[in-house]
Amino acid sequence: MEFYKRILCVTFEELTGGDNPVITPQTLMKNVQRGNIQCARRGGGENTIALYVYSSLPVKYKMKFEAKYGKPEDVLKAQELKDTVCMDEKAREFYESFEYDLNGVQTTLTDKLKEEYTVNASVLGMLWNRMNELTSTSNALGNGRRSDLWDIVFTQSEKLREVTGHTLPRNLARLKDKMNRYKKDGYMSVISGKVGNSNTLKITEDAGRRLVALKRSRVPVLTDRQIFDTFNGEAEGRGWKPLKSVAGMKAWLNSAAIEPLWYDAVHGEMSAHQKFDRRHKTQLPTMRDALWYGDGTKLNLYYRDEDGNVRTTGVYEVIDAATEVFLGFCISDTEDYEAQYMAYRMAIQVSGHKPYEIVHDNQGGHKRANSSGMLDKICHIHRTTAPYNGASKTIESVFGRFQQQVLHKDWRFTGQNITATKAGSRPNMEFIEANKDKLYTLDELKAAYLKARTEWNEMAHPATGESRIMMYEDSVNPDTPKVTVYDMIDMFWVTCSRMSTFTSSGIEITVKGQKRVYEVMSSPGVPDIEWRRKHTYQRFVVKYDPYDFGSIRLYWKDKAGCLRFERTAEPYIVIHRAIQEQTEGEAAFIRSQQAATEQNRIERQVAAKEIEYAEGVAPEQNGLTTPKLKGARSDVQRQIDRRTRKYSREPEELSLGRMRKTISNIDWMDTENDSTVVFLPRRVEKKVMNNKL
Missing domain, CATH: 1.10.10 (Arc Repressor Mutant, subunit A)
Structure with missing residues (x-):
């Protein structure tokens, strides 16, 4: 209700609002159209409301209006009074930030108390303003000290109670005391003594x-x-x-x-x-190979060992965080370096790319992997998760869902962690005991687990609805390079802890207590004698592939301690000692190696003798004789002597049969081209014949 152009009007909301409206909107519109009710202003938008002339309302609607709202003059006075009420914003800020000790705990006020105290403080401020106005007016008129000022203020307080709903005292004496305390202590005086009073704690x-x-x-x-x-x-x-x-x-x-x-x-x-303590809120990667997780867990399927005992084992898994694809695994009772090595190697082979980052825990196997440099070679960066903080391991969540959605379908399921509360997360031990003989063997367990992993990879990813493996294969990460053969050697070939010496019997390494012997070949199945001549008894650093012992790689260290690749060595050729058991190929190999050994002895002696003669230290140059080779044929010794200039030409053949055979093999072309051909004189031939006789 308000005055519009000096005419008392009521609003559309006052007439039609509420559960019991004075008049319905349809009836109001019909009365306006018929001219029974005058519209002083039409409504238009949020800031302009429709007004209707109060005096034009039919009597029955006036009676309903006064029954609902009161007489028009009272309504106007209440509105006028309400318009004068201004909430103290500083009071609101004070009570919003106010804290008090509640049984030793710092506590803020309830919303209800904040509202109540703000209204009370605002009204007290208005009452004091009213008191100051009355006092100033009385002094200006020379009325002296009036005795009814407090009565006027009390009346004002009660009128404001109807408008604001404040909870100030309804007794004049108590109101006066409240106002005086507000004047002295301000906003704090409004707060009840039951709130923040240390005596009540x-x-x-x-x-x-x-x-x-x-x-x-x-x-x-x-x-x-x-x-x-x-x-x-x-x-x-x-x-x-x-x-x-x-x-x-x-x-x-x-x-x-x-x-x-x-x-x-x-x-x-x-x-x-x-x-x-605060936890980080993180977002998983969107590209494959951006982040791999590696962790060991229990393989949640029972199996029976060779003795028929029911057992469980563990598995080390490597997963891609973006797609949840299981990339590599190794089933092992312990989460050791070997299990991690096998799992990461399989993951690299499946992926074909190096991951950008690997996250793992700080178990002993990872410490060895760090010290060996394997993880540094696999990825750009690797780090450990916070210890004892399962929430920081995404792989833990993946394991849990893998168990619930895939492994749980197998009756051999061991159940989830013992802390799981669901009955379905626990195994049926009675059923397992009754079917103990039908449990997997260890080999069957490995095959079943591989099948379960494949099923998981082919299932839909919860975020995209697309197959996990398809997500992985369709994704591209430009910052993860492809893996080459040389990368595989660098990452996964193991370096022997000690250097080994290449001897006449090859080079020997010991892996897990098993000795393996290798040698360098010039071609398949043919030892490289020339290389042996230069490197026998040289020490090498050996690298081998734990997956394949078909070859090893030999490295030598330079003065700076850097490794230099020398040759690849293959398993040492083994032949049967007994002639009866030798194959035709072995016999031929023995003969060829004997010839190669003889030639090697020749070359070694020739090289040494040439140095002796060149430097003048040969025994023959000093009246002495070099010992003959032991265990060698005579023509081997003659070849050494000829090539080392002990004799200037081939020795004369004094055997008549051999001499004639030699002559018979010479033709006239040879006599023309070779000035060294010499025929024995007749006297020599006769001498030979006489000696034979």
Whole structure:
């Protein structure tokens, strides 16, 4: 209701609003069209509301209006009074930020109290403004000190109560006292003494410390009832108020500010860390191979060993974080370096790319992998997860869903972690015991697990609905290079801890207690004698492939300690000692190696003799004789002598038969081209014949 162009009008909302409207909208419109009710202003938009002339309302609608809202003059006065009420924004800010001690815990006011105190403070301010106006007017008129000023202010307070709903005293004396305290203490005087009054606190600071100490006590460990009884037994002697109930004490101990003070002593510091300390909110990668997780877990399927005993084992898995694809695994009872090596190698072979980052825990196998440099070679960066923090491992979540969705379908399922509360997460041990003979063998278990992994990879990813393996294969990561053969050697070939010496019997390495011997070949199946001549008894660093012992790689160290690749060595050729068991190929190999050995002896002697003659230290140059080769044919010795210039030509043949055979093999072309051909004189031939006779 308001005056519009000096005409008293009512609004559309006042006439039609509420559960019991004065008049319905349809009836109002019909009366306006018929001219029974005058429209002073049409509504238009949010800021312009429709107004209707109050005096034009039919009597029955006037009566309903006054029954609902009161007489028009009273309504206008109330509106005028309400318009003069201005909420104190500073009071609102004060009560919003106000905190008080509630049983040892800093607490803010409730929303209801904030609203109530803001209204009361605003009204008190208005009442004091009214009092100051009355006092100034009285002094200006020379009326002296009027005795009815407080009565006028009290009347104003009651009128404002109807408008604002304030809760100031309804008694003049108490209102006067409230106003005086507001004038002295300001906003704080409005707050009830029951709020923030230290005299009402049941648990003081010292008492609270004692309660926390009793809760933390490990010797002895006390129940909540025992803590309650112990505290109340001490309270009177220490001047504390006794606690009224165990429930109240538990509510205080479990409050947000108090619980962290004792939680670690009761449940462990790691549990307290996981419960109270802030956690990061992270977003998983969107590209394949951006992040791999590696972790070991229990393989949740029972199997029977060779003795028929029911057993479980473990598995080390490597997964791609973006697609949840299982890339590589190794089934092993222990999460050791070998299991991790096999899993990462399989993951690299399946992926064909190096991952950008690998996240793993800090178990012993990873420490060895770090020290060997394997992880540094596989990825751009690798790091460990926070210890004892399962929430930081995405792979833990993947394992859990893999168990629930895939492995759980197998009746041999061991159940999830023992902390799982669902009955479906636990195995049916009675059924397993009854079918013990039908459990997987270890080989069958490995085949079943491989099938389960394939099923998981082909299942739809929960975020995209697309097959995990299809997501992985369709994704491209430009920052993850393809893996080459040389990369595989660099990443996964293992370096022997000790250097090995290449001897006449080859080079020997020992892997897991098994000795393996290798040698360098010039061609398949043919030892490289020339290389042997230069490198026998040289020490080498050996690298081998744990997946394939068909070859090893030999490296030598330069002065700077850098490795230099020398040759690839293959398994040492083994032949049968007994002639009866030798094959035709072995016999030929023996003959060829004997010839090669003879030639090697020749070349070694020739090289040495040439140096002796060149430097003048040969025994023959000093009146001595070089020993003949032992165990060698005579023509081997003659070849050495000829090539080392001990004789200038081939020795003369004194055997008549051999001489004639030599002559018979010479033709006239040879005599023309070779000036060294010499025929024995007749006297020599006769001498030979005589000696034969």
